[in-house]
Amino acid sequence: xAHLIKSHEDLINPHxxxxxxxxxxxxxxxxxxxxxxxxxxxRFGLGQSPFPVPDLVVSALKLNAIQKDYLPVRxxxxxxxxxxxxxxxxxxxxxQPDCVLIGPGSKELVFLLQLVFNGEIIVVSPGWVSYVxxxxxxxxxxxxIHSTFEAKWQLxxxxxxxxxxKRNHPDKPALMILNYPGNPDGVSLTKESLVEIAALARxxxxxxxxxxxxxxxxxxxxxxxxxxFYPEGTIISSGLSKWCGAGGWRLGTxxxxxxMKWLLDGMAIVASETYTSVSAPIQYAAVQAFKxxxxxxxxxxxxxxxxxxxGNECVHILRAAGVKVHDPVGGFYLFLDFSNFSQRLHERGxxxxxxxxxxxxxxxxxxxxxxxxxxxxxxxxxxxxxxVDFAGPRALAAARTIPLHEQLPDDFIKTYCHKVIKGVxxxxxxxxx
Ligand SMILES: Cc1ncc(COP(=O)(O)O)c(C=O)c1O
Numbered sequence: 001x002a003h004l005i006k007s008h009e010d011l012i013n014p015h016x017x018x019x020x021x022x023x024x025x026x027x028x029x030x031x032x033x034x035x036x037x038x039x040x041x042x043r044f045g046l047g048q049s050p051f052p053v054p055d056l057v058v059s060a061l062k063l064n065a066i067q068k069d070y071l072p073v074r075x076x077x078x079x080x081x082x083x084x085x086x087x088x089x090x091x092x093x094x095x096q097p098d099c100v101l102i103g104p105g106s107k108e109l110v111f112l113l114q115l116v117f118n119g120e121i122i123v124v125s126p127g128w129v130s131y132v133x134x135x136x137x138x139x140x141x142x143x144x145i146h147s148t149f150e151a152k153w154q155l156x157x158x159x160x161x162x163x164x165x166k167r168n169h170p171d172k173p174a175l176m177i178l179n180y181p182g183n184p185d186g187v188s189l190t191k192e193s194l195v196e197i198a199a200l201a202r203x204x205x206x207x208x209x210x211x212x213x214x215x216x217x218x219x220x221x222x223x224x225x226x227x228x229f230y231p232e233g234t235i236i237s238s239g240l241s242k243w244c245g246a247g248g249w250r251l252g253t254x255x256x257x258x259x260m261k262w263l264l265d266g267m268a269i270v271a272s273e274t275y276t277s278v279s280a281p282i283q284y285a286a287v288q289a290f291k292x293x294x295x296x297x298x299x300x301x302x303x304x305x306x307x308x309x310x311g312n313e314c315v316h317i318l319r320a321a322g323v324k325v326h327d328p329v330g331g332f333y334l335f336l337d338f339s340n341f342s343q344r345l346h347e348r349g350x351x352x353x354x355x356x357x358x359x360x361x362x363x364x365x366x367x368x369x370x371x372x373x374x375x376x377x378x379x380x381x382x383x384x385x386x387x388v389d390f391a392g393p394r395a396l397a398a399a400r401t402i403p404l405h406e407q408l409p410d411d412f413i414k415t416y417c418h419k420v421i422k423g424v425x426x427x428x429x430x431x432x433x
Contacts, residue, residue, distance in 0.1 A: 015136060015137050015138070015139050016137055019133055019136060019137070028043070028045055028046045028367075030361065030367070031043050031045060031046075031361070031367045034361070034365065039365050040365045041361075041365045041366075041367055042364075042365055042366040042367060042389055042419065042420070042422070042423030042426065043367055043388075043389045044366060044367055044368055044385045044386050044387065044388070044389060044420075044423060045367035045368060045369050045386065046386060046388075047183060047332065047333060047384075047386040047388065048247050048386075048388060049241070049242055049243075049244075049245040049246075049247065049303075049332070049388065049392070050245075050332075050388045050389075050390055050391070050392030050395070051245040051299075051303050051392035051393070051395075051396055052245055052392060052393045052396070053240075053244060053245050053246045053249070054244065054245075054289070054295060054296055054299045055295070056288055056293075056295045056296065057244060057246070057285055057286075057288050057289045057296075058285075059288075060284065060285040060287070060288035060289075061249075061281055061282065061284075061285035063284075064280070064281040064284035064285055065281050066281075067280035067281045067283075067284050068280065069280060070276060070277055070280070071277040071278070071280050071283055072277060073268050073271050073272045073276060073277050074098075074100075074101055074102065074264070074268050074271075075100065075101060075102025075103075075253075075277070075278065075283060076102065076280075076283040076284065076287070077097070078284075078287050079100075079102055079283050079284075079286055079287045079290065080097040080098070080100040080102065081097040082286075082287045082290035082291050083095075083097075083100045083102070083238075083253045083255060083290050084096060084097040084099070084100050084255065085290070085291070086238075086290045086291075086292065087225075087227075087236060087238075087255050089292070090215070090216070090223075090225075091212075091215075091223075091224075091225035091227055091228060091236065092225075092228055093225060093227040093228055093231050093236070093255075094231070095236075095255040095256075095257075096258060098261070099255060099256040099257065099258055099260075099261055099264065100253060100254070100255050100256075101253070101254045101256070101264050101267060101268065101271075102251065102252075102253055102277075102278050102283060102286075103251075103252045103253070103254070103271065103275075103278060104250045104251070104252070104275055104278050104279075105239065105241065105250045105251065105252045106211070106213055106237045106238065106239040106241070106252030106253070106254070107130055107252065108252065108275070109237065109252050109253075109254050109267070110130070110131065110134060110177070110209065110211070110237065111134045111137075111138075112267040112270050112271060113175070113209060113235070113254070113263065113267060114131075114134050114135055114138050114140055114175075115138055115267075115270060116263060116266035116267050116270060117173075117175050117207075117263065118173065119141075119172060119173030119174050119175060120140075120141045120142070120143055120169075120172050120173070120174040120175070121135050121140045121141065121142050121143070121174075121175055121176075121177065122142075122143045122144075122145065122163075122174055122175065122176035122177070122206070123135070123142060123143070123144055123145070123176075123177055123375065124144075124145050124147055124154070124155045124176075124177070124178065124179075125144050125145070125146045125147060125374065125375035125376060126147065126153050126182075126184050126185060126335060126371065126374035126375060126376055126382070126384075127177070127179060127374060127375055128179055128183050128184075128211065128374070129369075129373050129374060131177050132375055143163075143167075143174075144375060145159055145160065145163045146159075147159060149324055149326075149337050152185065152187045152326050153182065153184075153185035153187055153326070153335055154180065154182060154185065154187055154188075154189055154193075155178060155189070155193075155197065156193060157193055157196035157197055157200060160196075160197055160200050160201075161200055164200060164204050164206075170204070173205075173207070174204075174205075174206050174207065175206070175207045175208070175209060176201070176206050176207070176208050176209070177208075177209045177211060178197075178208055178209070178210050178211065178226065179211035179212075179213075179214075180210075180211075180212070180214075180330075181214040181215070181217065181218055181223070181329055181330025181331040182214075182331070182333070183214065183331060183333050183384075184333050184335045184369070184371075184374050184384035185326065185333060185334075185335040186311065186326070186328035186329060186330065186331050186332070186333040186334050186335070187326050187328070187329050187330075188218060188223070188329040188330050189224075189226070191224050194224060194226050194228070194229055195229050197226065197230075198226055198229035198230035199229075201230055201233055202230055202232075202233060205233075206233070207233050207234075207235070207260070208226060208230065208233055208234045208235070209235050209237060210225060210226045210227060210234050210235065210236050210237065211237045212225055212236055212237060212238055213237060213238055213239055213241060213242050213243075213252075214242050214243070214330050214331035215238065215243070215330075216238075216242075216243030216300055217242055217243050217300075217303065217304060217307065217330050217331050217332070218304070218329065218330035219304050219307060219308035219311070219328065219329060219330055220304070220308075220329075221300065221301070221304055223330065227255075227257075231257050232257050232259055232260075233257070233260075234257065235254055235255065235256050235257075235260065235263070236254070236255040237252065237253070237254055238252070238253050238255070239251055239252035239253055240252075240282075240286055240289055242331070243300060243303075244289045245303075245392070246289075249279075249282050249285075249286075250278070250279070250282070251278055251279075251282050251283065251286050253290075254267075298404070299396075301404060302396055302399040302400060303396070305399060305407075305408055306395050306396070306399055306408070306412075306416075306417070307328075307331070307332050307387075308328070309408050309412060309413050310387055310390075310413050310417045310420060311327075311328035311332070311334065311387060312327065312328065313413045313417075313421060314334060314385070314387050314420065314421070314424050315327055315328065315334065317421070317424050317425065317428060318334070318336065318424060318427070318428065321428040321431065321432060322340045322341065322431075322432075323336050323337065323338060323340070323341075323427075323428075323431070324336070324337035324338075324339060324340060325337065332386055332387055332388050333384055333385065333386050333387070334384070334385045334387065335371075335374075335382060335383075335384055335385075336368070336382060336383050336384070336385055336427075337381070337382050338356065338381040338382065338383070338431065339380075339381055341381070341431050342381055344431075345381060345431075350381075351379060352370075352372070352378040352379055352381075353370035353371040353372045353376065353378060353380060353381055353382055353383055354370045354372055354378065356368075356370065356381055356383060357369065357370040357383055360427065360430060363430055364423075364426040364427070364429075364430050365423075365426070366423050366426050366427055366430075368383040368384060368385050368427075369383060369384045369386075370382075370383055371383055371384070385424075387417075387420050388420075389419050389420055389423065390416060390417040390418075390419055390420050391416070394416060395416040395417060398412070398415075398416055399412075
């Protein structure tokens with residue numbers, strides 16, 4: 001046998017060859033190495049919520065540790081009801097419980113969707129790191145819509161309509177993935193844009209996967225779902241990972257319109273032959289999270305207040321130094337554009353976003369994730385910063401001592417998120433040295 005095989009590469013499915021491990025995990029691994037060597041690392045690479053899981057939800061998990069049975073492949077009925085109700089309440093869309101699918105993280109659900117859907121996948125750049133590797137693993141036909149700093153890194157109706165005019169096969173079924181508030185940009189789509197995007201998608205029969213995993217972390221609590229304007233063609237993606245601080249619990253949700261249930265059915269078949277169902281205790285606990293209530297709303301309110309304050313402070317420092325960056329609207333990311341420093345960086349031998357992030361990490365301990373991981377060109381000097389390296393439980397406890405409707409005091413961010421501010425100042429010093 002050995003003589004037939006040239007190398008181990010030959011034994012790997014060709015669609016997987018050449019792909020590295022997920023970029024976010026790689027930067028985290030490198031940061032860990034530096035920490036083990038005793039260096040201070042500003043962990044702005046991995047986008048993980050700094051906040052603890054709400055007490056109410058933790059208690060529900062403890063109570064349900066005894067749940068040991070396999071659950072239905074599509075998810076626990078009570079949870080599907082709570083998720084449907086959540087979207088009715090929050091997004092004003094009529095989702096039926098039997099149109100909800102529960103999965104082990106929304107990442108897995110995006111993958112299953114890309115596997116089951118037979119058509120073109122349209123992705124906006126910059127976009128979340130995993131959409132495209134997933135499409136490549138599945139050998140899907142991929143199209144990109146490239147956004148710009150001026151368009152706030154998001155899809156605009158103009159970019160969408162220009163793309164639609166140039167499509168090679170306008171009749172081919174297509175699924176576009178939209179993410180807002182966005183990773184990597186922290187910007188969101190306005191109501192006006194959503195209305196226009198919905199009209200274009202409807203006219204051109206484009207299905208939308210609306211990745212709203214950061215929806216509840218809109219800094220003003222005013223997230224609007226595209227499903228409000230295009231209910232018949234939009235799947236809403238959410239989960240516990242971001243707004244509930246429970247990324248490691250691995251629970252994601254997809255909510256389908258009734259007329260797209262055929263896609264859910266296809267995904268459930270694959271799920272039944274692969275992971276069977278999501279961990280039972282986690283699903284029971286998630287019911288509590290999606291049911292919401294005062295405790296959850298108070299938690300979200302505090303989280304938003306802290307993230308907004310910190311995001312704005314970071315932008316203030318970075319912008320004053322000449323870094324191009326947009327005001328954050330939701331989530332906990334900033335997409336930094338270093339083009340104003342390109343000449344200086346070129347002189348220092350830094351000509352790509354990967355080189356930039358590597359050199360910055362080695363020189364200062366600041367871990368950012370290179371723009372090329374978000375489908376930007378290697379030469380574009382952009383990078384994502386996740387402003388999450390602070391003690392979330394401590395910041396949350398401190399915020400709770402301040403009356404709910406009052407703003408955080410001036411020194412709050414400096415006191416409770418000082419490491420993030422220090423890291424941002426390190427970036428500025430490094431750029432201007
Ligand atoms: C935009 C976006 N979508 C989806 C996910 C996947 O989240 P999970 O699989 O934890 O639900 C993430 C996680 O970072 C994300 O940032």
